[in-house]
Amino acid sequence: MLNEMNHIPDAFLDAKAEDLHGILQAPTLIHLEGLNPQPLFICTLLHGDETTGLYAIQRLLKKYQDKPLPRAISLFIGNIAAARENQRRLDTQDDYNRIWPGSHHNDSSEKDMMQIVTNIMEKKKPFASIDIHNNTGKNPHYGCINILNPHGLVLASEFSDIAVYFTDPKGVQSSAFSDFCPSIVLECGQASDRSGEDHALTYLENILQMDNLSSRDSNKLKLYHTIARVLIPKTVSIGDSASDICLNTALEDKNFHQIQPGTEFASINSSKEKLIIVSSESHEDITNEYMDIVDGKILFKKPITLSMFTSSERAIRQDCVCYFMEELRIG
DSSP states (O other): OOEEESSOOTTGGGOOGGGHHHHHSSOEEEEEOEEEEEEEEEEEOSSTTOOHHHHHHHHHHHHTSSSOEEEEEEEEEOOHHHHHTTOSSOTTSOOTTSOSTTOOSOOOHHHHHHHHHHHHHHHHOOSEEEEEEOOSSOOOOEEEESSOOHHHHHHHHTTOSEEEEOOOSSSOHHHHHTTTSOEEEEEOSOTTOHHHHHHHHHHHHHHHHOSOSOSOOOTTOEEEEEEEEEEOOTTSOBSSTTSSEEEOGGGGGGBTSEEOTTOEEEEEOOOOSOSOEEEETTOOBOHHHHEEEETTEEEESSOEEEESOOOOHHHHHHTOSEEEEEEEOOO
């Protein structure tokens, strides 16, 4: 189910995400030559509705139609079936960013494909790996890394002055590639915001021109560590006041802000025992450590910083409500 090629397919550079299925037919790995033969790996559309990476890459490649790339590129275009429907993933699919090597998901042909892509790229010894994503909720642009090493911190600081270090969820592309090259996830805000596309394009051009990832200052980077994610069980309804739980949508504007104790997370209209689950990176239920129920409301018990908070039910069902973070000081 994987295409591998050494050229840009006809019509690719001007295609919309929803039209890629007709052009590529399947997830596709494209290798392009450059003046420096060590490739930069770029990954996009692991989630079909996160289109910023595709459009930034198209603009990048158009700039080099008549001149050589500064560095070779290996480009992986992921879930084109979900992109056709403008969905993160189809209901029949696994999440394409949860089935890379290290995943706990059951075996599948899609999981096998990610192993093949990883094997191919490990042999090519990439200069770096860049996986481009969007957020459902309102977030600043930031980078995510899975290993705290100097090269990863440089990759992050070249994109934004804030970054997130995480080790869960498992099976993400950046974590799989971190075993053999510096890797980063770019979180470029909402897909509808053109500024994310512009930012990703500028970043890709910058990294393509780099000879190395050392001797650069990453000390100004504000680094957060993801300590938990918030889930809502499938048996709990989400929505208005008639539902089991009604999220405080004002929190969508509070991503990367510290939330104070007593702040409302949600109102509840249910006697169900487990309405939310705060799951640690080791998958322990730590809900009672962070949340309290008072007068029909779920309240924060201690200060915490949020990321990726969303009130979109589909996004919540396919992933989570948000992540809890704390600032991490290194050095």
